[in-house]
Amino acid sequence: MSEVAITRTEWLQVCKRSDLVANSGVCALVGDQQIALFFLPEQEPQLYAIDNWDPIANAGVIGRGLVAEIDGELTVASPLYKQHYRLTDGQCLEESDIKLASFPVAFDGDYVLIKIDQ
Amino acid sequence: MAEIMVKQKIVVIGNGMVGHHFLEQLANRPERELFDVLVFCAEPRPAYDRVHLSEYFGGRTAEDLAMGKVEQYRNWGYDLRLNDSAVRVDRENKIVTSASGASEAYDHLVLATGSYPFVPPIPGHEHDKCFVYRTIEDLDKIQAAAEDGKVGVVVGGGLLGLEAANALKQLGLEAHVVEFAPGLMSVQLDEGGSKLLREKIEALGVTVHTSTATELIKEMDDGRLRMRFRGDKSLDTDLIVFSAGIRPEDSLAKSAGIELGERGGIVVDNHCRTSDKHIFAIGECALFNNFIFGLVAPGYTMARTAVSLLCGEAAEFNGADMSTKLKLLGVEVGSIGDAHGRAEGSAAITFVDEQTGVYKRMITDSAGKKLRGAVLVGDTGDYDTLLQYHLNDMDLPEHPEQLILPALDGAAPALGADALPDTATICSCHNVSKGDIVGAVQGGCCSVDEVKDCTKAATGCGGCSALLKNVVDTELAALGVEVNNDLCPHFPYTRQEIFHMVQVEQIKTFDELLHKHGSGKGCEICKPTAASIFASLWNEHIHKKPHVGLQDTNDTFMANMQKNGTYSVVPRIAGGEITPEKLIVLGQVAKKYDLYTKITGGQRIDLFGARLEELPEIWRELTDAGFETGHAYGKSLRTVKSCVGSTWCRFGVQDSVGMALAVENRYKGLRSPHKIKMAVSGCTRECAEAQSKDIGVIATENGWNLYVCGNGGMRPRHADLFATDLDDVTLIKYIDRVLMFYVRTADKLQRTSVWLENLEGGLDYLREVVIEDKLGICEELERQMGNVVGTYQCEWKTAINDPEMLKRFRQFVNTDEKDEKIVFVEERKQRRPATQEEIVKIAEPA
Ligand SMILES: Cc1cc2nc3c(=O)[nH]c(=O)nc-3n(C[C@H](O)[C@H](O)[C@H](O)COP(=O)(O)OP(=O)(O)OC[C@H]3O[C@@H](n4cnc5c(N)ncnc54)[C@H](O)[C@@H]3O)c2cc1C
Ligand code: SF4
Ligand code: SF4
Numbered sequence: 007m008s009e010v011a012i013t014r015t016e017w018l019q020v021c022k023r024s025d026l027v028a029n030s031g032v033c034a035l036v037g038d039q040q041i042a043l044f045f046l047p048e049q050e051p052q053l054y055a056i057d058n059w060d061p062i063a064n065a066g067v068i069g070r071g072l073v074a075e076i077d078g079e080l081t082v083a084s085p086l087y088k089q090h091y092r093l094t095d096g097q098c099l100e101e102s103d104i105k106l107a108s109f110p111v112a113f114d115g116d117y118v119l120i121k122i123d124q
Numbered sequence: 125m126a127e128i129m130v131k132q133k134i135v136v137i138g139n140g141m142v143g144h145h146f147l148e149q150l151a152n153r154p155e156r157e158l159f160d161v162l163v164f165c166a167e168p169r170p171a172y173d174r175v176h177l178s179e180y181f182g183g184r185t186a187e188d189l190a191m192g193k194v195e196q197y198r199n200w201g202y203d204l205r206l207n208d209s210a211v212r213v214d215r216e217n218k219i220v221t222s223a224s225g226a227s228e229a230y231d232h233l234v235l236a237t238g239s240y241p242f243v244p245p246i247p248g249h250e251h252d253k254c255f256v257y258r259t260i261e262d263l264d265k266i267q268a269a270a271e272d273g274k275v276g277v278v279v280g281g282g283l284l285g286l287e288a289a290n291a292l293k294q295l296g297l298e299a300h301v302v303e304f305a306p307g308l309m310s311v312q313l314d315e316g317g318s319k320l321l322r323e324k325i326e327a328l329g330v331t332v333h334t335s336t337a338t339e340l341i342k343e344m345d346d347g348r349l350r351m352r353f354r355g356d357k358s359l360d361t362d363l364i365v366f367s368a369g370i371r372p373e374d375s376l377a378k379s380a381g382i383e384l385g386e387r388g389g390i391v392v393d394n395h396c397r398t399s400d401k402h403i404f405a406i407g408e409c410a411l412f413n414n415f416i417f418g419l420v421a422p423g424y425t426m427a428r429t430a431v432s433l434l435c436g437e438a439a440e441f442n443g444a445d446m447s448t449k450l451k452l453l454g455v456e457v458g459s460i461g462d463a464h465g466r467a468e469g470s471a472a473i474t475f476v477d478e479q480t481g482v483y484k485r486m487i488t489d490s491a492g493k494k495l496r497g498a499v500l501v502g503d504t505g506d507y508d509t510l511l512q513y514h515l516n517d518m519d520l521p522e523h524p525e526q527l528i529l530p531a532l533d534g535a536a537p538a539l540g541a542d543a544l545p546d547t548a549t550i551c552s553c554h555n556v557s558k559g560d561i562v563g564a565v566q567g568g569c570c571s572v573d574e575v576k577d578c579t580k581a582a583t584g585c586g587g588c589s590a591l592l593k594n595v596v597d598t599e600l601a602a603l604g605v606e607v608n609n610d611l612c613p614h615f616p617y618t619r620q621e622i623f624h625m626v627q628v629e630q631i632k633t634f635d636e637l638l639h640k641h642g643s644g645k646g647c648e649i650c651k652p653t654a655a656s657i658f659a660s661l662w663n664e665h666i667h668k669k670p671h672v673g674l675q676d677t678n679d680t681f682m683a684n685m686q687k688n689g690t691y692s693v694v695p696r697i698a699g700g701e702i703t704p705e706k707l708i709v710l711g712q713v714a715k716k717y718d719l720y721t722k723i724t725g726g727q728r729i730d731l732f733g734a735r736l737e738e739l740p741e742i743w744r745e746l747t748d749a750g751f752e753t754g755h756a757y758g759k760s761l762r763t764v765k766s767c768v769g770s771t772w773c774r775f776g777v778q779d780s781v782g783m784a785l786a787v788e789n790r791y792k793g794l795r796s797p798h799k800i801k802m803a804v805s806g807c808t809r810e811c812a813e814a815q816s817k818d819i820g821v822i823a824t825e826n827g828w829n830l831y832v833c834g835n836g837g838m839r840p841r842h843a844d845l846f847a848t849d850l851d852d853v854t855l856i857k858y859i860d861r862v863l864m865f866y867v868r869t870a871d872k873l874q875r876t877s878v879w880l881e882n883l884e885g886g887l888d889y890l891r892e893v894v895i896e897d898k899l900g901i902c903e904e905l906e907r908q909m910g911n912v913v914g915t916y917q918c919e920w921k922t923a924i925n926d927p928e929m930l931k932r933f934r935q936f937v938n939t940d941e942k943d944e945k946i947v948f949v950e951e952r953k954q955r956r957p958a959t960q961e962e963i964v965k966i967a968e969p970a
Contacts, residue, residue, distance in 0.1 A: 020937075020938050021937045021938045025931070025937040025938070026937075027672060027673075027931070027932060028669075028672070028673070029672060029673030030672055030673040030680070032932075032934070032937045033935065033936055033937065034936055034937050034938045035936040035938060035939050035941055036938075038944070040936075040943070040945075043937070049645075059945075063687065063689075064688075064960060065687065065688050065689035065945075065946075066689055066943055066945050066946075067677070067685065067689045070677045070680065070681070070685070070689075070736075071677065072648045072651060072652070072673075072674075072675070072676060072677065073645075073673060074646070074647035074648040074649075074651070075614070075644045075645035075646060075647055076647060077613075078644070080645065083647075083648040085676070085677035085678075085685055086685065086687065086689075088648070
């Protein structure tokens with residue numbers, strides 16, 4: 007018997023605005039994808055979503071990193087070995103061949119929406 | 125046929141400071157391989173730091189003072205014969221015989237026999253309460269005799285005599301100095317300087333008798349001694365220490381027929397060779413140009429000269445400068461060159477401030493162009509500059525008096541490093557010139573620390589540190605290297621400057637700080653630094669809204685993240701003391717949450733493997749049982765380790781656990797530039813290893829000795845003895861001040877050890893600030909500490925009662941699922957994180 011896999015990409019409600027922590031990160035789970043969500047109220051855009059998995063430390067910890075500006079770019083510093091990942095696209099600043107997945111993310115009233123393949 | 129190398133044999137007689145330096149220098153050379161080396165050492169232990177001998181009474185042990193260790197000599201491949209004196213040298217057959225009967229042939233012989241204290245032949249001087257001051261054994265005997273005495277007399281008012289008088293005072297005796305000459309330290313000081321020194325020393329409670337000749341020492345019926353002076357005066361005492369000069373130890377050379385000076389001393393040429401060319405003499409036994417050099421630095425130069433010559437290199441010893449700077453009973457004294465102005469055509473400039481007790485005198489040539497000598501008493505701040513003028517024969521400025529007059533606008537006209545010639549010796553202990561330092565900087569050293577490592581400058585007595593920094597900074601600037609102490613790209617200030625701004629302007633949030641003094645959006649360096657400063661000053665909960673985004677992950681979740689993203693939990697166990705009930709609770713919690721359990725080096729229990737979402741539950745159970753957070757995650761006070769002390773231990777002299785509890789409960793929660801560890805030992809056996817801590821406390825018969833700025837870890841450093849025999853209240857007061865001063869002035873992530881090493885003026889300066897309140901800030905430091913102590917809260921207890929804070933402890937904001945990617949395996953009956961290979965195996969079973 008054969009099965010056809012269907013890929014849909016559409017906006018998905020992940021959590022409420024009040025679940026976020028201003029100027030810091032939290033983590034959400036969609037399917038088995040862990041997503042680190044950062045909410046920076048003073049910045050434009052205010053929301054960022056990248057993969058929560060730290061491929062250097064092999065642990066799901068990116069959402070617990072500290073937000074740091076490096077040469078004008080907003081990044082998160084991994085809590086384990088301190089590499090910086092760009093919030094907009096997940097690029098690792100120290101290792102050019104490492105890039106985390108990043109996801110479109112937006113507010114919809116009180117909710118946070120995210121676009122992800124599943 | 126293979127070539128067989130025949131090694132030459134060097135025999136060294138005497139293992140004092142200079143003998144040791146010889147052996148150390150040789151060990152570091154490739155030519156070391158060419159020699160077999162044997163050392164006769166009359167003392168029961170290898171060389172130790174005689175220069176700092178008096179610190180033996182201040183709490184340093186024989187081990188602390190050791191320079192050569194038996195093990196090290198073994199590693200160097202030297203044959204060290206402890207407790208065995210050489211008694212005969214047969215020059216014809218080149219054989220040395222020792223007291224134990226050993227008979228050793230040599231190709232080269234090195235005499236490093238040092239000197240012995242001269243005891244004037246006063247009738248009665250052989251009494252068993254009469255001592256000298258040269259070896260550790262001498263000090264042991266003096267200490268024993270002082271135990272049930274009240275009065276102690278030093279015969280001799282020179283440099284060593286005054287040091288001995290200080291020691292007697294430290295031992296709790298009423299101290300007297302008896303000097304034959306009309307003034308103290310008459311070799312180094314002129315009349316004016318000597319007079320002021322006397323006043324200062326008498327003000328400290330030491331009685332000085334000058335122009336006093338002792339004629340008889342008599343034992344009285346009660347066992348005490350009576351000293352009878354010429355002119356019918358007398359003085360009763362419990363013990364006498366002779367410090368009336370030194371004599372070269374030349375008896376062995378004499379019996380071997382080697383040429384001696386008229387008044388003793390082994391005559392050497394500028395190669396340090398004696399009248400027998402196979403025999404060198406170095407250090408205090410050697411007489412060069414009819415002069416004995418009674419200081420270590422010239423001895424070291426002789427040692428290096430001999431090593432170079434043995435290795436086939438050219439080298440010469442051409443005498444040495446005898447200038448000295450030291451602190452006697454807390455009084456600063458300096459003497460340079462011809463202090464008495466004895467040379468023909470000398471002129472003098474004198475400055476006296478009777479109010480503060482400062483005496484400075486410069487001796488110049490008649491034209492006032494060259495500096496021939498100087499005397500400084502009460503303030504040696506100008507010593508370095510004056511010494512450089514003297515040593516390098518530099519032209520004095522137009523108004524030479526400026527060099528010793530207090531500068532009206534505050535800043536003394538210090539000699540710029542630019543002005544010094546390349547040949548100027550900066551560090552005389554290790555013979556490092558300005559040229560060597562400039563070379564090191566040009567070769568790539570970018571900081572004072574790197575230059576220290578590379579040239580050894582300022583690693584001896586440390587007297588040249590300020591000058592070294594000056595030379596290094598000047599050279600770096602000349603190379604166009606910016607000396608950048610900025611915290612990070614967002615704040616062009618040092619941590620200390622930021623601390624000051626936050627304090628003065630009462631800044632309470634990062635946004636305000638960034639807005640007023642920074643730029644950009646902040647990073648993982650400035651954010652936690654600011655958070656730490658806010659906590660030190662205002663002590664608000666680290667999870668209060670404006671501080672949330674500033675913390676490192678460990679501070680954020682108040683636990684230590686481990687390699688797989690789980691946390692370890694460390695409750696506070698103050699002083700390492702814990703009741704069985706609480707121990708059982710820890711066991712139960714660990715069992716319930718399946719936490720890997722391990723005892724830490726700081727006498728606590730670390731529970732590993734807690735998931736983020738489990739932390740609040742775990743802490744609810746722990747706080748219910750009375751536990752508080754251990755701050756293992758923060759840059760803050762970690763633990764105060766202690767031994768059981770006088771409560772249980774038969775050697776204990778104070779209640780070390782009680783003190784450890786008091787200290788830990790006082791400083792828990794203090795946020796600082798780096799983690800702080802402390803320990804309290806109940807006696808000098810030091811079972812709590814207090815000397816490896818930032819703050820170490822060791823009990824004495826009379827109170828507590830305080831050690832500061834040690835650490836273990838990557839670059840271990842022994843703590844320095846800061847103050848002795850403190851009572852409980854003073855001890856806490858000093859710790860308050862030291863810690864707050866550190867919190868205020870340290871750089872980001874700077875441990876106390878590095879902070880102290882970089883503090884200009886070092887330990888002495890720290891004492892001036894903390895004990896003498898030189899900056900007038902002690903009251904404020906104590907108040908600040910009082911504030912931190914008064915506003916303490918257990919961060920976990922507050923957090924588990926605040927739903928807003930608890931929100932953060934959710935693994936996922938949108939579901940209660942667990943993180944399936946965290947995988948454990950069992951090892952030795954406990955859980956541990958699975959390795960990557962194990963995870964792959966578990967995922968795809970074969
Ligand atoms: C209390 C005190 C404070 C001092 N302060 C200062 C200071 O601030 N600055 C400064 O520059 N200098 C100071 N000095 C002087 C300094 O300690 C000496 O200059 C230095 O120790 C000389 O080293 P040395 O190796 O020549 O002699 P020593 O250190 O005396 O060593 C000689 C060794 O040889 C041994 N020996 C002798 N004969 C024999 C033998 N036949 N066989 C085997 N072994 C033998 C002796 O037992 C001794 O151990 C101070 C000295 C004292 C005592
Ligand atoms: S330091 Fe002293 S009091 Fe403490 S355990 Fe050791 S021997 Fe006993
Ligand atoms: S010594 Fe190294 S491995 Fe051990 S705890 Fe410290 S950092 Fe980790």
